[in-house]
Each structure stands twice: as C-alpha cells, then as structure tokens.
Amino acid sequence: MSKSFKVPELGEGVESGDVIKVLVEVGDKITEGTGVIEIESQKASAEVPFDDKGTVRKVHVSEGDTVRPGDVILTYDSPEEAESEEKDKEKGEPQEPERSHPREGERAKEEAEVEEREAKKPSPEAQERALSERARTEEEERPEEEEPSLAEEEGGPPSAADLGFVMATPSVRRLAREIGVNVHGVEGSGPGGRVLEEDVKAAARRLVQSGGTQVRGPVSRIRGEAPDYDDFGPVRRDKMNAVRRTTALHMAGIWTAVPRVTNFGKADFTAIQDARARLADGGDKISLSAILVRLVAVVLHGHSRLNASVDMDREQVVLHDYVHVGVAVDTPRGLLVPVVRDADRKDVRTVHRELAALADKARASKLGAEAMRGATFTLSNLGGLGGGWFTPIVNAPEAAILGVGRARMEPVWIDGSFQPRPMCPLSLSYDHRLVDGADAARFLLGLVDAMENPLVAVLQGEPT
Amino acid sequence: MTKEKKTRTKRLLVLGGGPAGYAGAFHAADLGLDVTLVDREPNPGGVCLYRGCIPSKALLHAAKILREARDAADLGIRFGDPEIDLDRLRDWKNGVVDKLTRGLGSLRKARGIRFLQGRGSFEDSHTLHVDLDDEGTETVRFDFCLLATGGRSIIPQAFDIQSDRVIDSEAALRLDDIPKVILVVGGGYIGLEMGTVYAALGSQVHVVEMAGSLLPEADRDLVKPLHRELEKQVASIHLNTKVVGLKEIKQGVRVELSGLRVDEPELTVDKVLVCVGRRPVTKGFGLENTKVELDERGFCVVDDQRRTTDSAIFAVGDIAGPPLLAHKGSYEARKAAEVISGQPATFDAQAIPAVMYTDPEVAWAGLTEAGAQERNLPVKVVRFPWNASGRALTMNRRQGLTKVVVHPQTHQVLGVGVVGPGAGELLAEGAFAVEIGARIEDLGMTVHAHPTLSETVMEAAELFFGSSTHFYGKM
Numbered sequence: 048m049s050k051s052f053k054v055p056e057l058g059e060g061v062e063s064g065d066v067i068k069v070l071v072e073v074g075d076k077i078t079e080g081t082g083v084i085e086i087e088s089q090k091a092s093a094e095v096p097f098d099d100k101g102t103v104r105k106v107h108v109s110e111g112d113t114v115r116p117g118d119v120i121l122t123y124d125s126p127e128e129a130e131s132e133e134k135d136k137e138k139g140e141p142q143e144p145e146r147s148h149p150r151e152g153e154r155a156k157e158e159a160e161v162e163e164r165e166a167k168k169p170s171p172e173a174q175e176r177a178l179s180e181r182a183r184t185e186e187e188e189r190p191e192e193e194e195p196s197l198a199e200e201e202g203g204p205p206s207a208a209d210l211g212f213v214m215a216t217p218s219v220r221r222l223a224r225e226i227g228v229n230v231h232g233v234e235g236s237g238p239g240g241r242v243l244e245e246d247v248k249a250a251a252r253r254l255v256q257s258g259g260t261q262v263r264g265p266v267s268r269i270r271g272e273a274p275d276y277d278d279f280g281p282v283r284r285d286k287m288n289a290v291r292r293t294t295a296l297h298m299a300g301i302w303t304a305v306p307r308v309t310n311f312g313k314a315d316f317t318a319i320q321d322a323r324a325r326l327a328d329g330g331d332k333i334s335l336s337a338i339l340v341r342l343v344a345v346v347l348h349g350h351s352r353l354n355a356s357v358d359m360d361r362e363q364v365v366l367h368d369y370v371h372v373g374v375a376v377d378t379p380r381g382l383l384v385p386v387v388r389d390a391d392r393k394d395v396r397t398v399h400r401e402l403a404a405l406a407d408k409a410r411a412s413k414l415g416a417e418a419m420r421g422a423t424f425t426l427s428n429l430g431g432l433g434g435g436w437f438t439p440i441v442n443a444p445e446a447a448i449l450g451v452g453r454a455r456m457e458p459v460w461i462d463g464s465f466q467p468r469p470m471c472p473l474s475l476s477y478d479h480r481l482v483d484g485a486d487a488a489r490f491l492l493g494l495v496d497a498m499e500n501p502l503v504a505v506l507q508g509e510p511t
Numbered sequence: 512m513t514k515e516k517k518t519r520t521k522r523l524l525v526l527g528g529g530p531a532g533y534a535g536a537f538h539a540a541d542l543g544l545d546v547t548l549v550d551r552e553p554n555p556g557g558v559c560l561y562r563g564c565i566p567s568k569a570l571l572h573a574a575k576i577l578r579e580a581r582d583a584a585d586l587g588i589r590f591g592d593p594e595i596d597l598d599r600l601r602d603w604k605n606g607v608v609d610k611l612t613r614g615l616g617s618l619r620k621a622r623g624i625r626f627l628q629g630r631g632s633f634e635d636s637h638t639l640h641v642d643l644d645d646e647g648t649e650t651v652r653f654d655f656c657l658l659a660t661g662g663r664s665i666i667p668q669a670f671d672i673q674s675d676r677v678i679d680s681e682a683a684l685r686l687d688d689i690p691k692v693i694l695v696v697g698g699g700y701i702g703l704e705m706g707t708v709y710a711a712l713g714s715q716v717h718v719v720e721m722a723g724s725l726l727p728e729a730d731r732d733l734v735k736p737l738h739r740e741l742e743k744q745v746a747s748i749h750l751n752t753k754v755v756g757l758k759e760i761k762q763g764v765r766v767e768l769s770g771l772r773v774d775e776p777e778l779t780v781d782k783v784l785v786c787v788g789r790r791p792v793t794k795g796f797g798l799e800n801t802k803v804e805l806d807e808r809g810f811c812v813v814d815d816q817r818r819t820t821d822s823a824i825f826a827v828g829d830i831a832g833p834p835l836l837a838h839k840g841s842y843e844a845r846k847a848a849e850v851i852s853g854q855p856a857t858f859d860a861q862a863i864p865a866v867m868y869t870d871p872e873v874a875w876a877g878l879t880e881a882g883a884q885e886r887n888l889p890v891k892v893v894r895f896p897w898n899a900s901g902r903a904l905t906m907n908r909r910q911g912l913t914k915v916v917v918h919p920q921t922h923q924v925l926g927v928g929v930v931g932p933g934a935g936e937l938l939a940e941g942a943f944a945v946e947i948g949a950r951i952e953d954l955g956m957t958v959h960a961h962p963t964l965s966e967t968v969m970e971a972a973e974l975f976f977g978s979s980t981h982f983y984g985k986m
Contacts, residue, residue, distance in 0.1 A: 204887045207918045207925055210878065212861055214923050214948035224855045239921040239950050 049104045049122045052097060054114045057088045057416060063115045064088030065289050066108050071121065075103045083120055084108060085412075087289045092380075092412040101125040111286075215242035223247045226303065228254065252359045255304040256444045290381035301443045308484065309438040309450075309476040312491045314498040316454040316469040322501055326395075336374060336428050337399035342497050343426060343449060344370045344390035345504055350490040354423045356444040357481045364481060373422030373442060374402060376409045383409040384442065386422045430454065436472045446481045449494070450474035471498075520545040523851060524639055524653035526631050526796070529557020530837035531828025532659030533615055535844030539657070540622040542852040547625040547651055549641055554616035558661055559837045560608060562681040567704055569604040570686070571868050574711030578744075578870060585907060595712060601686045627651070633797035636823045640797075655823050655851045657844060658803070658811065660796065662789040662829035670696070670785050674759040677783045680705055690714050690781035692746075694766055696754055698725040700867040702786035703737075706745055707869050709784075716745040717778065719752045719768060726873060728865075730880045732894070733873050733930040736910040740871055749773055757783065791830040806832075815857045817847040825851065839863050862926075862945035866935035871911060874938040877926035877945035878916050891919045893951075895971035897931050899982040902962040908932050913967035915941070915951060917975055922950040933964055940968055951975045 057064050064086040071083050082094035101123035108120055208231060213220065215230055219242060223230040226247070233250045235242035276282040287295065319338060326333050347354040347370050356365040370391040373384040385405035390398055408414045425448040427439050432453075439450040452472035458465035475491050497504035521544050525536040528550030536555075540546045552561060559565060580590045619626060629643040631651075639651045664679035671677075683705045691714065695706040698720030710716045718725075718741075725741070725748070726734050742748060752770025759765075763781045791809050802821035804812045810833075811819050811826035819826050825847040828840030842860060849856035862876040883890040897903040897911030911931025918925055927941025944954055955972035959965045966981075973979040 204889055207888065207921070207923060210886060210888060210925075211859075212878070212918075212923065212925055212945075212948070214921060214950075216947040217859075220859060221856075224857060239923060241948060241950075 049124045050099070050101070051119045051122045052083065052099065054086070054116050054118045054120055055095065056116050057086065063113050064092075066110055066112045066114060067092060069106060069108065069110055070094070071103050071106065073103050073105060077101065077103060077123070086114065087380075087412070088416060092289075093415055095120065099123070099125060213242065214240055215247075219244050219247060223250075226251045227300070249360060251304065255300050256356075256358070288380055290378075290383065294382055298440055301440055305441050305443050306479040307438075307441050307476050308479050308487070309474050310484070310487045310491050311436050312473040312475070312495055313470045314473055314495040315459065316471045316498065318499055318501055320454075320469060331396060331399075333395055333399045334402065335430065336426065337395055337402050339426055339428060339449075339451060340372045340374060340387055340390050340402065341393075341395045341398050342501065342504060343424065343494065344372055346490065346494045346497050347424060348391060349493060350486065352482050352486050353447045353477065353490050355446050355481060356423075357446070357478060359480075367423040369423065371422045371424075373419070373425040373445070374405070375425065375427040376406045378410045378412075380412060383414060383419065384422065384425060385409055385414055385418050386420065388421070424448070427451070430471065436474045438474060439476045441476050441478050443478065445478075447475060447477040447487070447490075450476065521655060521851065522547070522653045523655050523657060523848075524549065524651055525657045525659060526550075526639065527557065527659035527661055527828070528552060528555035529659055529661045529828060529840065530559045531661070531840030531844040532557065532657065533619070534841035535657045535659060535827055535848045536624050537618065537622055538845045539848035539851065540624050542848060542854075544848070544852055546622075547627065547653070548619065549627045549629065549631045549639065549651070551628065551630065551644075552612070553628055554612040555619055556608070556612040556615055557659075558663075558681075560612050560615070562684055564837055565611060566604050566608055566684045567680075567701075567708070568868060569607045570600075570684070570708045571704060571870075573600060573604075574708045575870060577711040582907065595689070597686065597689060604684075604686065631796055633800045636801045636821050653823075655825065657847055657851075658798075658819070658824055658826040658830060659828045659840065659844060660792040660830055662791050662835055664785065665788045665790050666785055667787060669754070670757060670783065672757055672759060674764065676759060676764045676781065677757070677785060679785055683709075683784050692717070692763070692778075692780040693782045693784055694719065694754075694764075694778065694780040695784045695786060697786035697788070698722070698727075698748070698750070699786060699788070700726060700869070700873075701789075702784065703741065703867065703869045705784055705786065707741075710744045717747045717749070717780065718745055719749045719754060719770070721751070721753055723751050725750070726867060728879075729867070729873055729875065730914070730928055732880075732912060732914065733875065733928050736912060736930050737867075737869055737871055737873050740910060741869070744870070754783075789829065789835050793830055808832075815859065816850045817843050817858055818850070834863055834865060836863065836865065860946065861948070862942045864935075864938050864942045866938060868935065871908070871931045872934035873928075873930045874934040875926065875928035876938055876942035877924070879926055879928060880914070880916055883916060883925070889919060890925060891917045891975065893917065893971045893974040895967045895974060895979065895982060897964075897967060899970070900962075900964060900967050901981070902964050902966065903931065905962065906932065911964075911967075913937070913971045915954070915968070915971050915975070917951045922952060922975070924949050924951055924954065927968070929967075931964065937964055937968070940965060 066084050067087045068085040070085065071077055071081070077083065077097045078100045079098055081097045083097050084095050086093060086095055104122045104124055106121045108114055108118070213230055214235060220230050222244060223233065228247050228250045230242055230247065233242050233246050236246050237243045323333060323335070323338065351366050354367050354370055356367070358365050369389055371386050371388045372390045373386045376383050376385060385408070387398055387401055387405070405414065405418060408418070422442065422445055424445055425442045427448060428451040429437065430451050430453040435452045437450050437452070439448045441448050450473070454469040454471035456467045457470045459468040459470065473491065473495070475487055477487050523539050523544045523546045525532050525546060525548045528548055532548065532550065533555035536546050536548045548555065577593055580593065583590065627641050627643060627649060628645070629641045631639045631641045634640050637653055639653065641649045641651060643649060664681065666679060680701050689709065689712045693709050693714045693716055695702045695716060695718045698718055702718065703725060706716045706718055724731065724734055725738055738748070749768060749770055752768050752773055754766055755769040756767030757764060760779070763779050764783050766778045766780055766783065768776050768778065793805055793809055793811065801824055803824055803826070804820040806812050811830050813819055813826050813831050817825045817827050817831055827844040827847050829835045831843060843858050846856045846858045864874065864876040867873040878890070880890070880892050892914055894912055894914040897913070898909040903909050903911055908931060912929070914928045915924060916926035917923070924944040926945060927938065929937050929941070951972050954968055955975070957969065959969040970979040970981055974982065
C-alpha cells in the first residue's frame with residue numbers, strides 16, 4: 048500500500064492555506080526535507096518539507112487549491128514497500144488514493160452536513176463551497192491529526208443543526224448576519240443551548256480578538272460586490288491572494304469592533320539623525336525603523352496600558368510583561384507585520400539585525416505565521432515613502448499603533464528665533480475601550496521626549 | 512456622466528407579478544429602489560390570486576358551508592337540499608379575485624412602481640424586451656432582476672388528447688359546469704382540494720393516486736383522518752393506481768385504470784382533472800440570453816440569498832425550487848429585495864408552513880416525523896388526539912390530531928403537524944415555535960384559552976413530560 052503525506056499544522060490558529068506552487072511530480076523520488084508544495088497561509092508562505100522517503104505516486108493538490116491541515120498532499124510508495132506495491136497495482140486500485148479523492152463524494156453530500164464535514168477536514172472545494180454558502184465563523188477546535196475511518200466518513204446520526212435548525216430567533220439570526228457571525232457556529236448560553244443576542248456579540252468579539260480572520264459571508268460579500276463596473280469601462284478581475292484576503296477581513300473586523308482614536312504629534316528628529324550618523328561613522332548602519340522600535344519599546348515600559356490587550360469576554364485588561372513590536376512591512380504580496388520580540392531588552396544593533404532579516408523574509412515570502420504572532424504594539428513607518436500624518440487602524444488585539452511619516456525641515460521657534468529642524472509627524476491610534484485620550488497623550492509626549500532626548504530616555508529607562 | 516450613473520438609484524426589474532414577484536417589487540420600492548414590474552395580467556396577483564390559492568379557497572369555503580349544513584343533521588338541525596346557483600357562485604368567486612387583484616394594483620401604484628402589461632423576453636443580463644399588450648414594445652434596462660415567472664401545471668403527454676374534458680386546476684377553478692362524474696388524477700393537495708369542491712357541489716368524484724398514500728409528503732398519521740373523511744365525500748379513492756388509457760367518447764371520457772385494488776378498471780367520466788404536479792416556467796422568455804443556469808429538475812440554480820448564476824438576476828418563488836408555495840415565494844422575494852438594496856439578508860427560514868385546505872385540513876411546518884426518520888435524526892414525537900379536546904367535540908369534529916416533533920436532548924421544537932378543521936390557522940403557533948427555536952416547554956408553559964383547538968398544542972407539549980390534563984395514557 049502506498050502512504051499518504053498530509054498538510055501539517057500551519058501554525059496556531061491557522062486553518063487553511065492556498066497552494067501557490069507544487070514542487071514535485073509523479074515519479075519523483077523524494078527524501079526527508081524535500082519541499083513538496085509551497086503554501087501561502089494567512090500572512091505567511093512556506094514550503095512544506097517531506098518527512099519520509101519514497102516515490103511520488105500521485106499528487107492530490109494543484110496550484111490555487113485551498114488546503115487545511117490533514118488534507119492529503121500526495122501519496123507515495125516507500126522503498127521497502129515498492130515491490131509488493133507493484134503486485135497490488137495489478138489487482139486493482141488500492142483504496143487509499145480512491146478515498147483521498149474526496150471531492151466528488153463530498154460534493155454530493157448535503158449542505159446540511161457542512162459542520163460535520165468540517166470536523167473531518169473536508170476537501171478544499173467542499174470547504175470553499177461551505178464557506179461561500181454559509182458564513183462560517185466559529186473558532187473551531189480541530190481534531191488531532193488522525194486518519195478518518197470509513198465509518199466516520201459515513202457519519203453517525205446527524206444533529207438538528209446538521210439539518211439546518213438553530214435555536215435562535217430570527218432577529219438574533221439577523222444580528223449575526225449583520226455583524227458577520229455564523230450563528231450555526233455560536234455556542235448558545237441559553238436553556239438547551241439557545242443562542243442569545245449576547246452569545247452572538249461575544250462570538251463577534253472573540254473573532255476580532257483572534258484576528259477576525261474568519262469573518263466571512265453575506266456581510267463581506269455584499270460590501271465586496273458592486274454592480275456592473277463594465278458599465279463604466281473595461282475592468283479586469285484578479286483573485287485575492289491570501290494576504291489581501293486576510294488583510295481585508297482582519298481590517299473590516301477591527302474597523303467594526305474597535306473604537307479607534309488617533310492623536311497626532313511631531314518630534315524633532317535632530318537627535319535621532321545625529322545618533323544615526325554617529326553610529327554609521329562607527330560602521331553600524333542602523334535603520335530608522337530599528338531605532339524607532341527600540342525607543343517605542345523603552346517608552347512603553349512606563350505606559351503599560353498601551354502595551355496591553357482587551358479581553359471583553361472576561362472583562363479583563365491583559366497587561367503584557369513583555370514588549371513585542373510588530374513592524375509593518377510592504378511586500379509584493381501585500382502588508383505583512385513581522386514581530387521583533389522583547390525589543391525592550393535588545394540593543395539597537397540586535398533589533399536592526401533581526402528586523403532586517405524579518406523584512407527580507409517577508410519580502411521573499413518566506414516568513415512563517417509564528418513570526419507574525421504575539422505583537423503587543425505595532426509600528427507603521429511610512430517615512431521612507433514620504434507622507435505626513437495618517438490614521439492607522441489598531442492591529443487588535445493590540446491596544447495601539449504608531450504611524451510615522453517623513454521628517455521635513457520646518458521652522459521651529461527656539462529661544463527667540465526660528466531654527467530649521469527636521470520635524471517628523473507621528474500618529475498614534477489606540478483602542479479607546481482600553482486607552483483613554485490622556486493615556487495616549489502622555490505616551491506620545493513621552494515618546495517625543497525620548498526621540499528628542501534619547502540620552503534621557505536611556506537614563507530614565509527601567510532596568511531590564 | 513459616469514458619476515451620475517454611479518450614484519443613481521438601482522433599477523430593479525421584476526418579471527412576474529405573482530405573490531413572489533409583487534411582494535419583492537413592493538418591498539424593493541419601499542427600500543428605495545426604482546422598480547419596474549412586468550406581468551401578463553392587468554394587476555399583480557399571479558396564479559395564486561387569479562387561478563390558484565384564492566379562487567380555490569373561495570370555492571372551498573362554499574363547499575364547507577354545504578357540508579356543515581348537511582352535517583348539522585347530526586345535531587338535530589335539518590336544512591333542505593341546497594340549490595346551487597352556479598353563475599352566482601362563480602361571480603362571487605370572481606368578485607373576490609377581482610377585489611384582491613385591484614387592491615394589489617392600487618398598492619402597486621401607491622408605491623410608484625412602473626408597470627408594463629405584456630410579455631417580456633431577455634436580450635441579455637441587463638435588458639428585457641417587452642411586447643406590450645397595448646400595442647408596441649418597450650426595452651427595459653435594469654441593474655438587477657427579480658425573476659418570478661412562477662409555475663404551471665404539468666399535463667403528461669398521455670393526457671394530452673386534445674379534449675376539453677381533460678382539464679387542469681386552472682380550468683377546474685373557472686367552474687364552467689358541475690360535471691356529474693369527475694376523475695381527479697393525483698392525490699396531492701391541489702387534486703384533493705378541487706375534488707372536495709366538486710364533491711360538495713354534487714359531482715361524483717373518483718381519485719387516483721400513483722403512490723401508496725394521499726398527500727405523499729405528509730406524515731401518515733396526519734393523512735389517515737383525512738383519508739377516512741374523504742372516503743365519505745368522494746365516490747372512490749384508488750391508491751397505487753395509474754391511468755393507463757384515456758379516450759374521448761360521445762358520453763365523456765373512457766378511462767382505463769391499472770392498480771393494486773381496482774374493482775372496475777374501466778370508468779366513464781365527464782371530466783378528467785389532472786393534478787399531478789407543477790413545474791417551473793423557465794422557457795420562452797429568453798433566459799438563455801442570460802447566465803442563469805437551471806438544475807436537472809428545471810429550477811433556477813440559486814444561492815441562499817436567491818442569487819442565480821447570473822449575478823444581476825435573483826430567482827424567487829416556484830422557479831427557485833420547492834416547496835412551490837406562495838408564502839415561500841413571498842418571503843424569498845422580500846429577502847432578495849433586501850439583498851439587492853444592500854442588506855445582509857438571507858433566506859434562512861426554519862419553518863415553511865404547508866396547509867392542505869381539505870376537510871379536515873392537514874397542515875405542518877418544519878420537520879416532519881418522516882423527514883426526521885429519512886434523515887436519521889433521532890426525535891421524540893408527541894401527539895394529542897382531538898377526541899380529548901372539548902372544543903373539537905363541541906364542533907362535532909373529534910377526528911383530529913396535533914403532533915409536535917421535538918429534539919430529545921435540547922427540547923427544541925423542530926416540527927409541528929396538525930390534522931383537523933382549522934388546522935391551517937392552528938399551525939401558525941407551531942410555525943412560530945419552530946422559527947424562533949422554541950423549546951417544547953415554552954409551548955407547554957404558555958396559557959392557552961379554553962376551550963379552543965389551540966389547547967391541543969399546549970397539551971401535546973405537556974405530553975412530552977408525561978402529563979397532560981385531558982389525555983391519560985401512552986402517547
């Protein structure tokens with residue numbers, strides 16, 4: 048019998064990915080470590096390395112497919128079985144490849160079985176269909192990797208939910224649709240599991256906190272769909288890539304759930320520019336972003352509310368004892384946000400080196416999902432491109448994001464005369480559920496002070 | 512210019528003015544869309560109002576009066592034999608239809624909906640060509656279309672013998688005459704309703720049904736009391752029986768039957784009423800010039816918002832798939848109108864009531880017991896027989912049953928079925944319970960007026976927990 052090689056876990060919370068390249072063909076001899084496909088998932092793309100040794104017998108995915116952990120990528124003959132395998136072949140198709148052709152069978156199944164199918168890692172097509180037909184938003188615990196048995200495939204008796212029944216009033220169901228929650232996936236807290244308005248709202252909050260990546264369905268569809276652009280002239284249509292899709296859903300989710308305020312400020316960059324020049328003279332070329340990450344991390348120490356998250360479910364404020372700074376990176380595939388961990392405890396050279404490596408990886412589509420998780424604050428530096436103030440969207444569940452524009456020479460009134468100073472526009476957006484205007488103003492002032500007087504910042508900084 | 516185009520009101524074309532079409536048109540107009548309605552009739556209404564639900568219910572009402580007058584003898588009240596003035600009855604029925612469709616016409620006008628009476632045909636996904644009844648043609652450009660062309664009776668080829676003695680339900684509703692002997696082909700609700708009307712008016716009615724039961728889609732225990740009652744009203748009911756021969760002769764139509772228990776395989780009747788089903792109307796109006804696709808049964812392929820495979824066209828009502836019921840179409844159309852106007856609506860009804868206006872009525876909503884079995888869903892079913900209902904006895908109608916299909920663990924009410932006079936009205940509570948996902952105790956813990964038939968719903972619910980006031984014993 049041939050063996051099958053499946054899509055591994057793609058990272059915590061990552062449910063699916065798009066196959067962007069198939070790297071092997073039938074007949075290829077592959078060994079441990081050979082990349083078999085390239086998967087683009089949420090914000091990462093990576094090669095999936097093979098974990099055995101053998102000859103590819105059949106490839107079950109093709110470019111553009113959406114796959115989930117557990118889907119069969121390929122079947123292969125391992126060397127020790129290759130011979131007996133030849134005999135099997137003559138007797139007829141072995142069962143394995145037959146069954147790992149899930150599409151036809153799955154497609155024939157009733158839509159009502161969607162939930163069940165999902166629990167069993169359905170084929171990409173069935174999955175796509177399920178997603179488009181029924182907004183599916185629940186945070187679902189995926190079962191451990193295990194071969195679904197045939198009996199399981201047939202399924203036990205269905206539940207009422209499988210037949211489309213949900214214990215929720217039409218008005219609650221409408222609310223769910225309006226805020227992009229799949230009511231079928233919401234666990235009800237009412238008697239007998241009734242889904243109440245609060246349950247739907249809580250599910251929406253969870254979605255946003257988990258990154259909102261699963262907000263799908265009518266809401267996003269209607270917003271995305273406009274009539275007849277052809278009326279106004281010729282148009283072209285491109286399929287959204289995973290990064291675009293994730294960004295769209297994530298941002299839309301945050302936009303509706305996070306009450307955002309943006310404070311504007313300006314910092315005199317003279318000291319930073321001097322410091323950079325001195326470092327460069329000493330042979331250390333340090334990027335402005337690295338310096339900003341370092342300064343932000345230090346200043347965040349005295350402003351714990353800006354280094355925090357909201358947990359509305361438990362009505363708690365989560366204060367992070369670490370400072371992980373996400374940095375927005377513009378890549379050919381779209382916006383990616385790799386994370387510099389413990390930026391407050393690293394010297395600026397280390398920050399610079401790590402950030403450069405992360406940005407390179409991001410641009411080369413080699414960044415793993417893990418490298419983009421866990422940030423407590425985000426920096427979006429558009430200064431390299433130019434521009435002034437803007438109003439960034441808070442990258443929930445973080446509490447705040449700093450937008451940096453390009454420093455420009457401006458006349459500044461200093462000691463009775465105007466002096467030319469490079470002034471940098473700063474935009475601090477924050478989640479007003481957690482951060483009040485005064486908190487933000489204090490942080491921004493502290494940050495400006497640190498930028499203008501880096502030495503003071505270092506001296507005042509808490510020991511780490 | 513481009514800018515103007517972008518900001519103008521969305522233009523919606525509604526093709527078909529039946530209960531789906533007009534409900535969608537009205538709702539869309541209320542939501543601020545620029546609506547044009549195209550239909551063959553002078554006023555909205557469609558088959559339902561002109562040739563279906565409404566005229567049949569008018570006639571069924573007359574039939575009910577006739578039967579109740581006759582049954583009054585049981586209570587010691589005797590009327591003489593009724594005299595039926597067929598012209599007057601027909602005029603009254605037509606008057607009802609006229610009043611309702613005119614009413615819809617003025618509602619249409621009041622909403623500022625443009626109306627074109629004529630025959631439409633698609634040129635492409637955004638253009639409909641209309642041959643107006645009042646001479647001339649008109650071309651309508653639209654952003655979205657609500658396709659509501661409805662359905663029509665199926666007349667299998669074997670019955671197409673070019674005789675006006677072979678009729679469909681629409682012809683039967685015209686009430687041209689009262690045939691002495693009429694054969695109803697098809698034991699579904701349309702056949703049985705029309706059979707009931709003609710039987711009450713004095714026809715000798717024979718019913719043949721291919722399946723092993725009348726109303727094949729209903730639960731057996733709901734059909735049984737109806738079957739028993741119908742046997743008193745009609746001359747014969749042949750189940751598992753087919754019409755194998757049909758020939759017009761001088762005295763009428765010679766019909767040959769073949770079935771399990773047919774005593775007289777040959778029958779001469781005055782009229783043959785064919786009610787074997789209805790099919791969607793999707794041909795003859797240029798649908799092939801759009802991107803709308805049909806499934807293997809001829810219904811438009813739609814998603815849960817009722818969008819077809821052509822993104823500008825939504826299909827609602829009979830052409831969007833079963834059940835082929837007016838209220839399903841109306842609800843679909845209202846949802847589609849909301850989607851078109853930009854709201855996140857979807858057709859997610861948990862209960863679509865079905866009512867057979869026979870005597871007794873048979874009605875259900877949500878999951879049937881058979882449906883649960885078929886789909887292997889374990890359910891608990893509670894039944895309350897009407898002979899334990901004070902109200903039923905005071906009406907001299909003890910043959911009835913109220914049943915509730917319940918999820919055994921969550922107690923969610925998944926379906927309700929009723930047979931008995933007024934079952935259709937009684938069903939509303941059940942449909943509501945299914946739609947809101949009520950639990951069986953919610954029904955049991957709602958005080959119901961005494962004495963009413965609605966108490967049977969409450970008492971059925973109480974049976975779920977083993978104790979009902981007026982019924983003692985095993986369910």
